[in-house]
Amino acid sequence: xxxxxxxxxVITGAGSGIGRALALNLAAKGARLALSDIDAExxxxxxxxxxxxxxxxxxxxxxxxxxxxxxxxxxxxxxxFGHIHQVYNNAGIAYNGDVEKVAFKDMERVMDVDFWxxxxxxxxxxxxxIASGDGHVINVSSLFGIVAVPGQSAYxxxxxxxxxFTEALRxxxxxxxxxxxxxxxxxxxxxxxxxxNASVAEGEDAHTFAEFFDKYLALxxxxxxxxxxxxxxxxGSARVVIGWEAHALDVLARVAGPAYQRVIAVGAARFxxxxxxxxxxxx
Numbered sequence: 504x505x506x507x508x509x510x511x512x513v514i515t516g517a518g519s520g521i522g523r524a525l526a527l528n529l530a531a532k533g534a535r536l537a538l539s540d541i542d543a544e545x546x547x548x549x550x551x552x553x554x555x556x557x558x559x560x561x562x563x564x565x566x567x568x569x570x571x572x573x574x575x576x577x578x579x580x581x582x583x584f585g586h587i588h589q590v591y592n593n594a595g596i597a598y599n600g601d602v603e604k605v606a607f608k609d610m611e612r613v614m615d616v617d618f619w620x621x622x623x624x625x626x627x628x629x630x631x632x633i634a635s636g637d638g639h640v641i642n643v644s645s646l647f648g649i650v651a652v653p654g655q656s657a658y659x660x661x662x663x664x665x666x667x668f669t670e671a672l673r674x675x676x677x678x679x680x681x682x683x684x685x686x687x688x689x690x691x692x693x694x695x696x697x698x699x700n701a702s703v704a705e706g707e708d709a710h711t712f713a714e715f716f717d718k719y720l721a722l723x724x725x726x727x728x729x730x731x732x733x734x735x736x737x738x739g740s741a742r743v744v745i746g747w748e749a750h751a752l753d754v755l756a757r758v759a760g761p762a763y764q765r766v767i768a769v770g771a772a773r774f775x776x777x778x779x780x781x782x783x784x785x786x
Contacts, residue, residue, distance in 0.1 A: 513628060515624055518541075526549050528729045540594070581631050613657040618665055625642065641688060642665055644666045684736075689749055
């Protein structure tokens with residue numbers, strides 16, 4: 504409990520899914536919470552539940568892609584609580600579309616939220632984490648930051664970038680001797696609204712993508728993911744991989760090397776309905 508009781512934890516994307524589950528998990532452990540999201544209604548519900556558990560909560564509408572807003576937010580959180588100990592850069596969006604179809608603006612939007620949002624949060628809060636004497640940065644990448652899959656080039660790019668950024672940051676903290684641990688999180692299929700809220704390239708069916716994800720890929724609860732993340736934070740783990748499928752594909756990538764791409768391409772062409780429809784049209 505000492506790792507979390509009384510500590511100040513910042514969580515972005517706290518209005519639903521893993522972010523909400525993290526907030527409630529930490530609230531039950533006695534942490535003080537700075538919660539943010541762009542979904543005001545979802546955030547209010549998370550705050551309500553956390554306060555029922557006895558947590559002291561500061562909540563704010565924050566778009567992590569807006570750097571100036573994130574920098575100001577970090578200042579406000581420190582002014583409110585006095586210290587910051589843990590930052591969970593969790594906010595993210597999904598997008599489905601092949602490279603030849605994706606618009607530049609859509610790819611930039613994914614990168615702005617999923618990668619730059621993590622960078623903004625890390626940079627804004629890092630000086631305060633160092634000053635706390637007991638800091639921890641937790642950046643949420645994805646299974647798609649371990650392996651790439653067709654139709655997810657923008658998301659893959661952002662999540663691989665989060666992984667590289669976070670692993671470099673961990674090494675820098677070790678070299679400098681700063682009292683800040685760093686963890687990169689790679690969730691597999693988690694039952695959240697990310698697929699239902701995903702945008703898609705022109706000509707693709709958002710409903711089909713969301714329906715397939717919810718039915719076949721959303722294998723684990725957000726609460727299970729939060730438990731794994733919190734356990735990793737308690738241990739100071741460099742990496743947290745969540746879900747049997749994430750572990751399996753991690754092993755595939757390690758063992759097969761670049762050949763994993765052909766294995767996934769064959770499987771995707773066979774089982775992903777939107778890829779099959781495109782293939783039929785091509786023939």
